[in-house]
Amino acid sequence: MNNLDVILAAEDVKKSFRSPGGEVIEVLRGAGLSVLRGESLSLRGESGAGKSTFLNIIAGLESADSGAVSWDGTRIDELSNGRQAKLRGDFMGFVFQNYCLVPELTALQNVELALRITGKLDKNSSEYARDLLKTVGLEKRAKHLPSQMSGGEKQRVAIARAIVNRPRIILADEPTGNLDEETGKHVMNMFLDLCAQKNTALLLITHNPDFARKTSRRLVLKHGLVVEE
Amino acid sequence: MKWWLYIALKQLFPSGKLVSFFAAVSVLGVALGVLGLFGTQSVMNGFHEQIGKKLRDTTGDIIIRNQGRPIYDVGGIVARLKETEGVKAVELTARGPVMMVVNNVPVFPMLRSYDTITQESVLPIAENEYVRLGSINDLDDDSIIIGYGMARNNRIMVGDTVEVFSPTMLDKIKKDEVPMPARLNVAGLLYTDYSEVDTNVALVSLRRMRELYNLGDGSHAIVLRLNDGIDVDAFAAKLSKEMEEPFSVTTWLTSNEAFLRIIKMEKVMMSLIIVLIIIVASFSICISLYTSVLRKTREIGLIGAMGARPVQIALTYCFQGFLIGVLGGIVGLGLTALVLHFREPIVELVVGREALVEFYHFAHLPVKYELSDALYACGFAIVLCTFAGFLPAIRAARLKSSEAMRNE
Incomplete structure (x- = not known):
C-alpha cells in the first residue's frame, strides 16, 4: 500500500465518557483504520460499541481523548475550527x-x-447536481419538497448531496436504517455503484452483514478496537 | 448569494409556498406594532400641527400688550411694524369676556374685535372662509358673528338678535344707572373647525368692542401675523428688545406653552406604551425561531458537518429576525397609510366624532406624516427583531454537529 493512496487515517484513537453515575466508560481504546482512495469499507459492531463516536472523530466533529486523525496526510487536530470545517466540506460527504x-x-x-x-455553486456544478439526481432516479422529483417524497427517495437525495462536491470519502452511518428491506437493498446497491463510479471512498457503518459483504473491506469495532473481519 | 442568506430566505419563504406561516404571522405582528407606533405618532403630529395652526389663525403670531391696560396712540408703532420685514399683517385688537343673553339664557363668550373699517386682520377669516351662513363683510357696528358651536348649543340662528353686556357696565350699576345692553344682529357663524374657538368666541366690530369696553380709541393689544417660515420666537425676542416699556411681547407658542407641551408629552407616552407591542412581537419571534432551532437540530448539525462555520449558522437566524423586522416595518408603514386614509369612518365607528371634538377640539382627525417617525418606528422594529434572532442564533451556533445529529 502506497502512503499516497491513503486518504484518511486514524491511529490509536481513544475516547471515554463519564456516565451520569460517575463511571468512566472507555468506548474507544486505541481504534484505528486507514482508507485508500476509492475503496469501500464497512464497519460493524454491536449497538453502543462506539461506531458513531468513531465516525464523528474521524470526521472531525468530535475530538478524541488521544490519537491522531489525518485527512490526505493533514493532521486535523492541528487545524483551526474554520479551516477544518472548510476542509471537511471539500473532503468528505455524509449520509445519515x-x-x-x-x-x-x-x-x-x-x-x-x-x-x-x-462556495462551489455555479452553472456547471448545478448541472452536475441535476445529473446526480438523474443518476439516483429522481430527475422528475427535482422540484419536490422532502415532505412529498418517500423515505427511499429522501435517502437518494441525501446520497446525491453527499457526492455532489466530489468528496474523497463519504461517511455513511446506517444509511438504510429507516428504510424497508427491499428499498434498503435498492438504495444501498445504487449507493455502492455510485461511489465506485465516482471513485469515491466509502466508510459504511451498518448492522446489516449483507451490505457489509458488498464492501471491499469489512471491519468490526469490538471492545474499543477496530479489527478486520 | 451566501448560503446562510439563502437558507434564511428559504425558511421564511419556502419553495412551493409564498410565505411560511411563521414568517406571515411574525411580519404581521411587527407590522401591527409599527402601525400602532407610527399611526399614533402621525395622528399626534397632526393634532400638534393643526392645533398650532388653529392657534395661530385665531390668535395671531405675536401679541404686544401694555401690562393688561389699554393701549392708546400707537399709530406710529403700528406703522413701523407694518414696514418690518417678515410681518404679514398688524392689527389693533380688543378682546374680553361678555355676557350674551339669547332667548333669556345667558351665555359668556369671549368677544374679539374685527376692524370693519380697514378690514385688516391677522386672522385669515376671509382667506379660510371661517364665516359660514353669512360673510365677514356683513359685520358692522350693530351685528355680531357667533361661533358655530356656541350657536348650535344655544339654538342661535343667523338673523337672531342677541343682547350683550360687558363688564364695564358694572360701573353703571354701581352708580345706580340701568345698563343698556347692546342689541346685535347675528350676521354669520364662525366656523374654524377648532371647537375651543367655535364654542367660545364671537366677533364684533372694533368700534363696537371699544364702546362695550369703554376704550375710546384705544385697544387691548397689537397683534402681528408673520410670513410663513419666520422663526416666531426669534422675531419676538428681537421685537422685545426694540419695544419700549411698558410694552411686553408674547408669542402664540409661549401663550399656549402648557397646552402644546401636553400634546407633545401625550405623543411620547402613547409611543412608549405602543412600543410594548413591538417588544411582545419580538419575544414571539424569538420563541418561534428558538423552537425552529430545536426542531431543526439535526439539519443544523448536518450543515455544520458539511463545512458551515458556527458564525454562518448564527447569521442564518439573525438574518431571519432582521428580515422579519424589515418586512414588518414596510408592511406596517403601508398599513398605517391605509388605516389613516380611512380614519374618518374608523373614528366614527370606534369613538364617535363627538369625543374627538370634546377632547381635541377637532371635527376631523388630523394626520401629519414625518419621515423621522417612520424611520424611528421601522428602525426600532428592525433592531428588536434582529435581537430576537440572537438567542436562537447563539443556540444554533453552539450546537455540536456530532450531538445534533444524534438528536431524536
Missing part, C-alpha cells in the same frame, strides 16, 4: 440514517446546498 434534508428546500436545492456551503 435520518436523511437530514432541509424541509424548505426542494430535492435539487438540497443537493445544491452542499455546493453553496463550500
Whole structure:
C-alpha cells in the first residue's frame, strides 16, 4: 500500500465518557483504520460499541481523548475550527440514517446546498447536481419538497448531496436504517455503484452483514478496537 | 448569494409556498406594532400641527400688550411694524369676556374685535372662509358673528338678535344707572373647525368692542401675523428688545406653552406604551425561531458537518429576525397609510366624532406624516427583531454537529 493512496487515517484513537453515575466508560481504546482512495469499507459492531463516536472523530466533529486523525496526510487536530470545517466540506460527504434534508428546500436545492456551503455553486456544478439526481432516479422529483417524497427517495437525495462536491470519502452511518428491506437493498446497491463510479471512498457503518459483504473491506469495532473481519 | 442568506430566505419563504406561516404571522405582528407606533405618532403630529395652526389663525403670531391696560396712540408703532420685514399683517385688537343673553339664557363668550373699517386682520377669516351662513363683510357696528358651536348649543340662528353686556357696565350699576345692553344682529357663524374657538368666541366690530369696553380709541393689544417660515420666537425676542416699556411681547407658542407641551408629552407616552407591542412581537419571534432551532437540530448539525462555520449558522437566524423586522416595518408603514386614509369612518365607528371634538377640539382627525417617525418606528422594529434572532442564533451556533445529529 502506497502512503499516497491513503486518504484518511486514524491511529490509536481513544475516547471515554463519564456516565451520569460517575463511571468512566472507555468506548474507544486505541481504534484505528486507514482508507485508500476509492475503496469501500464497512464497519460493524454491536449497538453502543462506539461506531458513531468513531465516525464523528474521524470526521472531525468530535475530538478524541488521544490519537491522531489525518485527512490526505493533514493532521486535523492541528487545524483551526474554520479551516477544518472548510476542509471537511471539500473532503468528505455524509449520509445519515435520518436523511437530514432541509424541509424548505426542494430535492435539487438540497443537493445544491452542499455546493453553496463550500462556495462551489455555479452553472456547471448545478448541472452536475441535476445529473446526480438523474443518476439516483429522481430527475422528475427535482422540484419536490422532502415532505412529498418517500423515505427511499429522501435517502437518494441525501446520497446525491453527499457526492455532489466530489468528496474523497463519504461517511455513511446506517444509511438504510429507516428504510424497508427491499428499498434498503435498492438504495444501498445504487449507493455502492455510485461511489465506485465516482471513485469515491466509502466508510459504511451498518448492522446489516449483507451490505457489509458488498464492501471491499469489512471491519468490526469490538471492545474499543477496530479489527478486520 | 451566501448560503446562510439563502437558507434564511428559504425558511421564511419556502419553495412551493409564498410565505411560511411563521414568517406571515411574525411580519404581521411587527407590522401591527409599527402601525400602532407610527399611526399614533402621525395622528399626534397632526393634532400638534393643526392645533398650532388653529392657534395661530385665531390668535395671531405675536401679541404686544401694555401690562393688561389699554393701549392708546400707537399709530406710529403700528406703522413701523407694518414696514418690518417678515410681518404679514398688524392689527389693533380688543378682546374680553361678555355676557350674551339669547332667548333669556345667558351665555359668556369671549368677544374679539374685527376692524370693519380697514378690514385688516391677522386672522385669515376671509382667506379660510371661517364665516359660514353669512360673510365677514356683513359685520358692522350693530351685528355680531357667533361661533358655530356656541350657536348650535344655544339654538342661535343667523338673523337672531342677541343682547350683550360687558363688564364695564358694572360701573353703571354701581352708580345706580340701568345698563343698556347692546342689541346685535347675528350676521354669520364662525366656523374654524377648532371647537375651543367655535364654542367660545364671537366677533364684533372694533368700534363696537371699544364702546362695550369703554376704550375710546384705544385697544387691548397689537397683534402681528408673520410670513410663513419666520422663526416666531426669534422675531419676538428681537421685537422685545426694540419695544419700549411698558410694552411686553408674547408669542402664540409661549401663550399656549402648557397646552402644546401636553400634546407633545401625550405623543411620547402613547409611543412608549405602543412600543410594548413591538417588544411582545419580538419575544414571539424569538420563541418561534428558538423552537425552529430545536426542531431543526439535526439539519443544523448536518450543515455544520458539511463545512458551515458556527458564525454562518448564527447569521442564518439573525438574518431571519432582521428580515422579519424589515418586512414588518414596510408592511406596517403601508398599513398605517391605509388605516389613516380611512380614519374618518374608523373614528366614527370606534369613538364617535363627538369625543374627538370634546377632547381635541377637532371635527376631523388630523394626520401629519414625518419621515423621522417612520424611520424611528421601522428602525426600532428592525433592531428588536434582529435581537430576537440572537438567542436562537447563539443556540444554533453552539450546537455540536456530532450531538445534533444524534438528536431524536
